[in-house]
Amino acid sequence: MSRSFKGLTWDHPRGKDALLAAAARIDPDRDGFSLDWDLQPLEGFESAPIADLCARYDVVVMDHPHLGEALTHNCLTPWDDLLPAHRLQALASATMGASLKSYQMQGRLWALPLDAATQVMARRADLVPDCPDDWAAVLKMSRQTGKVAVSWAGPHALMSFFSLCVANGDQPGGPDLVRDDTAIAALEILRELLSHAPAGTQRLNPIGLLDAMTSGDEIGLCPLVYGYVTYAAAGRPRRVDFSDAPRGAAGRGSVLGGTGIAMSRRARPVIGLIEHLDWLMSHQAQVSFLPDHSGQPSLRAAWADDGVNQRWGGFYRQTAQTLETAWVRPRFDGYVGFQVCGAEILQEAMAQNRQPRSMLARLRDAWRAASNGAAG
Numbered sequence: 001m002s003r004s005f006k007g008l009t010w011d012h013p014r015g016k017d018a019l020l021a022a023a024a025r026i027d028p029d030r031d032g033f034s035l036d037w038d039l040q041p042l043e044g045f046e047s048a049p050i051a052d053l054c055a056r057y058d059v060v061v062m063d064h065p066h067l068g069e070a071l072t073h074n075c076l077t078p079w080d081d082l083l084p085a086h087r088l089q090a091l092a093s094a095t096m097g098a099s100l101k102s103y104q105m106q107g108r109l110w111a112l113p114l115d116a117a118t119q120v121m122a123r124r125a126d127l128v129p130d131c132p133d134d135w136a137a138v139l140k141m142s143r144q145t146g147k148v149a150v151s152w153a154g155p156h157a158l159m160s161f162f163s164l165c166v167a168n169g170d171q172p173g174g175p176d177l178v179r180d181d182t183a184i185a186a187l188e189i190l191r192e193l194l195s196h197a198p199a200g201t202q203r204l205n206p207i208g209l210l211d212a213m214t215s216g217d218e219i220g221l222c223p224l225v226y227g228y229v230t231y232a233a234a235g236r237p238r239r240v241d242f243s244d245a246p247r248g249a250a251g252r253g254s255v256l257g258g259t260g261i262a263m264s265r266r267a268r269p270v271i272g273l274i275e276h277l278d279w280l281m282s283h284q285a286q287v288s289f290l291p292d293h294s295g296q297p298s299l300r301a302a303w304a305d306d307g308v309n310q311r312w313g314g315f316y317r318q319t320a321q322t323l324e325t326a327w328v329r330p331r332f333d334g335y336v337g338f339q340v341c342g343a344e345i346l347q348e349a350m351a352q353n354r355q356p357r358s359m360l361a362r363l364r365d366a367w368r369a370a371s372n373g374a375a376g
Helices: 013-024 042-047 050-056 064-072 085-094 135-145 156-167 180-196 206-215 271-279 283-292 300-304 306-311 315-324 335-351 356-372
Strands: 003-010 033-040 059-062 112-115 119-123 221-226 241-243 259-264
Touching: 003 013, 003 042, 003 050, 013 033, 013 283, 033 271, 042 335, 050 059, 050 064, 050 259, 059 064, 064 335, 119 156, 119 206, 119 315, 135 180, 135 221, 156 180, 156 221, 156 335, 180 335, 180 356, 206 221, 241 315, 283 300, 283 306, 300 306, 300 315, 306 315, 335 356
Parallel strands: 003 033, 003 059
Antiparallel strands: 059 259, 112 259, 119 221, 119 241
């Protein structure tokens, strides 16, 4: 008798096309199971309570900051119980940067790193011929052209702030979150960029920003935005060139994104389902099937592949350095709420032209409340 399973992913070609195409290859009579995918918007993927999703779905495409919440509610089955140790060890060495490590907690792996992404630089080469390499050059371009946008909507205001802090040598954490000098310098850069940014761009999430870059000529550069390979396709009109994030005093700062495939506790997976999801992490799927279906693989072999890079405008090679060193966000239970709150604090304070020290004080209060009350 065939078993039916329900999965949830996010509604963008990068998040859904490969999963839907792979599921369509399943024959319930032959394979003994079926897998149907539902879709949620990017905002749901970023902020929806993971325990609620796991109560309704067998397979969930998730973001690593939700991991602490998931473990507190005991709503995931670790992949250590589903796949042999040698397979997981092979994936650990084969995936980009901290893509797999970001889904490890308490000595176990809770999601397979299907997709790898981080904040990188997006540029319309026809509008901005010269690619800035550091933040000083980005600021100069912003003043001169008025075509530099900031990823500022939703939680991305906080992500942009964190990336600037990391670029200047300060990884967020501890009771004070970040040092005074690092935070103030980052906030001053963001304030200046926002003052020159094209009108209305502060309200756009990363997909909205990249859509705007490929549908009009108002935005020439976004120095930090989560990379979406579909906008870099060779031959696409108004295509976007992606490159490594700008340099700061300590290097290229960026906050890791990407997605992982998790198995909820409600699922009673058959061998066929486990093998199907594991196949998505195989060399064949990652180097061929996913790129053929708008996916953004996590295996290093795909990021270095000549054919994949040729088809997708060099996206992978041109951003690999940033991804390999991207910073992993906190994952305690309560962090996701802080991420939402912290971004709102920055957005409101910038709109009201508050002083950086005032912004930082409010941000620290929210951070301490979240981290001190962490349940896991």
